Amino acid sequence: MSPPRGFFVTGTGTDVGKSVVAAVIARAAAERGERVRVFKPAVSGLDDGGESDHALLRRAAGSPQSDEEIAPYRYGPPVSPHLGAEMEDEEIDPQRLLATAAAAREGSSFFVCEGVGGILVPLAPGYLIRNLAADLALPLVIVAPPGLGTINHTLLTIEAAWTAELDIHAVVLNRWPKRPTTVQRSNRETIAELGGVEVLTLPKIDLEDMDGWPDLGLL
Numbered sequence: 001m002s003p004p005r006g007f008f009v010t011g012t013g014t015d016v017g018k019s020v021v022a023a024v025i026a027r028a029a030a031e032r033g034e035r036v037r038v039f040k041p042a043v044s045g046l047d048d049g050g051e052s053d054h055a056l057l058r059r060a061a062g063s064p065q066s067d068e069e070i071a072p073y074r075y076g077p078p079v080s081p082h083l084g085a086e087m088e089d090e091e092i093d094p095q096r097l098l099a100t101a102a103a104a105r106e107g108s109s110f111f112v113c114e115g116v117g118g119i120l121v122p123l124a125p126g127y128l129i130r131n132l133a134a135d136l137a138l139p140l141v142i143v144a145p146p147g148l149g150t151i152n153h154t155l156l157t158i159e160a161a162w163t164a165e166l167d168i169h170a171v172v173l174n175r176w177p178k179r180p181t182t183v184q185r186s187n188r189e190t191i192a193e194l195g196g197v198e199v200l201t202l203p204k205i206d207l208e209d210m211d212g213w214p215d216l217g218l219l
């Protein structure tokens with residue numbers, strides 16, 4: 001079987017490292033000469049400053065896409081996308097998401113999509129991140145923290161993916177330490193066994209030093 005031509009990066013929740021993992025994947029693909037394009041359905045928390053998710057993905061991919069072409073819905077407050085939309089008196093339109101994603105994907109040889117929060121986060125009435133992942137038909141990469149509590153959250157995410165018959169490519173335990181504890185090593189083994197998935201790890205990286213980023217071996 002040929003390797004996937006892209007991934008949908010989701011996670012067990014917000015702030016777990018989806019953007020970082022998606023960026024590392026995009027960078028590895030670009031390094032191999034792929035024409036990488038990126039997509040994120042909605043970004044919020046832009047008022048908080050710092051490098052936005054769409055800017056990090058663009059930089060990692062070496063993509064010329066505009067903010068609008070990467071993330072069609074962008075909100076200032078750090079809130080769930082459906083609430084961000086409500087505060088702007090609008091609703092996220094799944095058709096617009098799919099059209100923007102299709103345009104980004106067209107002409108790319110590798111496509112990296114980052115979700116928002118976790119897999120059951122609502123984008124619009126009756127339309128969750130899980131529905132978007134299904135519509136895009138990309139294999140999932142699930143990002144999770146390595147410590148206590150992660151078995152439950154990761155298996156819940158895997159079960160939610162199974163419900164929608166999504167293909168899970170791998171779990172990535174992020175911020176994996178040089179010397180993992182007994183709990184962390186056990187978490188890795190237990191998720192692999194009970195979830196029936198490959199469990200990879202990503203250490204803490206220097207986000208500015210793209211040349212020093214590791215290759216997760218997903219391509």
Ligand SMILES: Nc1ncnc2c1ncn2[C@@H]1O[C@H](COP(=O)(O)OP(=O)(O)OP(=O)(O)O)[C@@H](O)[C@H]1O
Nearest residue numbers: 013014015016017018019020117175202203204205
């Ligand atoms: N492996 C890592 N090395 C260094 N910094 C990291 C790593 N993983 C995450 N971080 C930092 O932790 C924070 C959260 O990571 P990130 O933004 O990737 O999470 P996220 O799941 O994409 O969050 P959101 O739900 O807001 O999209 C960021 O400041 C990011 O730079």
Ligand SMILES: [Mg+2]
Nearest residue numbers: 018019053114
């Ligand atoms: Mg992110």
